[in-house]
Amino acid sequence: xxxxxxxxxALSIQEGENAxxxxxxxxxxxxxxxxxxxxxxxxxxxxxxxxxxxxKHSGRLRVTLxxxxxxxxxLITASRAADTASYFCATALTGANNLFFGTxxxxxxxx
Amino acid sequence: xxxxxQDPRHKITKRGQNVTFRCDPxxxxxxxYWYRQxxxxxPEFLTYFQNxxxxxxxxxxxxxxxxxxxxGSFSTLEIQRTEQGDSAMYLCASSLDIESxTLHFGNxxxxxxx
Numbered sequence: 313x314x315x316x317x318x319x320x321x322a323l324s325i326q327e328g329e330n331a332x333x334x335x336x337x338x339x340x341x342x343x344x345x346x347x348x349x350x351x352x353x354x355x356x357x358x359x360x361x362x363x364x365x366x367x368k369h370s371g372r373l374r375v376t377l378x379x380x381x382x383x384x385x386x387l388i389t390a391s392r393a394a395d396t397a398s399y400f401c402a403t404a405l406t407g408a409n410n411l412f413f414g415t416x417x418x419x420x421x422x423x
Numbered sequence: 424x425x426x427x428x429q430d431p432r433h434k435i436t437k438r439g440q441n442v443t444f445r446c447d448p449x450x451x452x453x454x455x456y457w458y459r460q461x462x463x464x465x466p467e468f469l470t471y472f473q474n475x476x477x478x479x480x481x482x483x484x485x486x487x488x489x490x491x492x493x494x495g496s497f498s499t500l501e502i503q504r505t506e507q508g509d510s511a512m513y514l515c516a517s518s519l520d521i522e523s524x525t526l527h528f529g530n531x532x533x534x535x536x537x
Contacts, residue, residue: 316465343523354427354514354528355466400465404524409479410456411524413465 316401316414324420331388333417335401336381342404344377345411346386349398358399359386393423425449427529429515435535436505443501444532448517455498456526457490458514459483466514472498505536 319334335344343362347355361368361377361384368375374387388395398418402411428447436442448455453474458466469488471479474495484490487505492498502509512533516526 345523345525347526347528352530352533354516354530355526357525357527360523360525402465402526409454409471409473409524410468411526412468413458415465416463 316403316412318399318401318414318417320417321415322418322420324422325391327391327393327421327423329391331391331395331419331421333386333399333419335384335386335414337384337401337403337412337414338382339403340406341379342406344375344384345402345404346373346375346384347400347402347413349400349416351397355400388419391419391421393421395419396421427515427517427527429513429529429532431532432530433533433535435537438505438507438536440505441501441503442505442534443499444513444515444534446498446500446515446529447496448498448515449519449527452517452519452527453495454518454521455492456516456518457498457500458516460512460514460531461510469500502534505534507536510534510536 316337345360346358349355359370372389377384398416400416401414430445455472457469460466472492487503490500512531514531516528
């Protein structure tokens with residue numbers, strides 16, 4: 313079973329708007345990561361936030377983590393058509409070797 | 424290109440046939456993962472290698488599935504007696520950093536079983 317659940321499942325916005333995606337998970341984590349996947353391609357790592365961090369920025373990306381609520385959010389500011397993709401959160405559990413991926417949010421940015 | 428490469432990109436096979444996929448990880452990465460992804464879902468973990476040792480296998484990996492990583496370099500994933508339910512994208516990823524477990528993915532092999 314998947315560790316994380318993203319919300320919403322699909323999001324459609326106009327170019328220039330901000331996009332926010334949320335991820336909830338079930339157990340204690342070592343870190344949480346966000347990945348992007350273009351149609352028919354592999355996943356690309358975007359950003360990592362550790363369990364002792366609350367917020368992190370990378371370019372137009374802002375990630376928050378609330379370990380008390382077991383949730384994270386990914387904000388993409390000033391979206392571009394090229395941001396159209398599926399976005400997945402992935403959790404690294406303490407003592408586990410692999411990452412557990414959520415179900416993903418499909419983002420469409422309309423030019 | 425020094426990324427993770429997978430071969431073939433697409434495979435169409437008839438039910439009951441055996442198929443084998445290959446993954447070449449980033450050369451300095453000693454950790455290699457196989458995931459399976461079906462349409463509209465996130466990747467699901469199948470198995471993990473550290474160097475040539477297969478250290479973890481998911482319950483998803485039935486006895487028809489076998490993976491190897493001879494000499495700790497490339498890896499192969501074989502599916503015997505394929506079933507229609509095996510149709511999926513098979514993703515390989517490699518990693519260097521055990522603490523963060525940041526994964527570098529290949530573009531996958533899309534398997535269609537008819």
